[in-house]
Amino acid sequence: MISVGVLREYRRRKIATSLIQKLLVQFGSRIRELWLEVNTANEGAVKLYEGFGFRRVMIIENYYSDDSPALRMRLAVDEAAEDGAAATRERLA
Numbered sequence: 001m002i003s004v005g006v007l008r009e010y011r012r013r014k015i016a017t018s019l020i021q022k023l024l025v026q027f028g029s030r031i032r033e034l035w036l037e038v039n040t041a042n043e044g045a046v047k048l049y050e051g052f053g054f055r056r057v058m059i060i061e062n063y064y065s066d067d068s069p070a071l072r073m074r075l076a077v078d079e080a081a082e083d084g085a086a087a088t089r090e091r092l093a
Ligand SMILES: CC(C)(COP(=O)(O)OP(=O)(O)OC[C@H]1O[C@@H](n2cnc3c(N)ncnc32)[C@H](O)[C@@H]1OP(=O)(O)O)[C@@H](O)C(=O)NCCC(=O)NCCS
Pocket: 003, 004, 005, 006, 007, 010, 011, 012, 013, 014, 015, 016, 017, 018, 037, 038, 039, 042, 043, 044, 045, 047, 048, 049, 051
């Protein structure tokens, strides 16, 4: 998955949540971990990913074409299913 986006007028209706949830349900048993990069300024997206149990790994400076930094995040699907990342556990159930 390269990117996720929802039209402005449809945001905050759990559409992105539902898309990511479908990805996890579809491929969860065959995925050990997921990695992504998100603009550090994109607090809404970071919150969305943290809701699935993604953890902050590192900042990558000058990542985007405008030189803004990215936050690299990781979700260990097994750990998330076991360690209390309730959202992911429920979504994989
Ligand atoms: C980020 C994006 C995909 C979220 O899509 P969405 O369908 O609105 O997200 P959801 O409704 O599933 O949000 C789930 C949770 O994520 C968090 N969240 C999402 N957008 C947020 C925002 N703008 N501000 C704060 N929290 C936000 C909230 O915790 C939200 O739950 P809540 O609405 O109950 O508080 C959408 O804002 C978007 O398309 N942005 C532009 C493209 C982009 O930045 N993509 C990500 C690139 S990595």
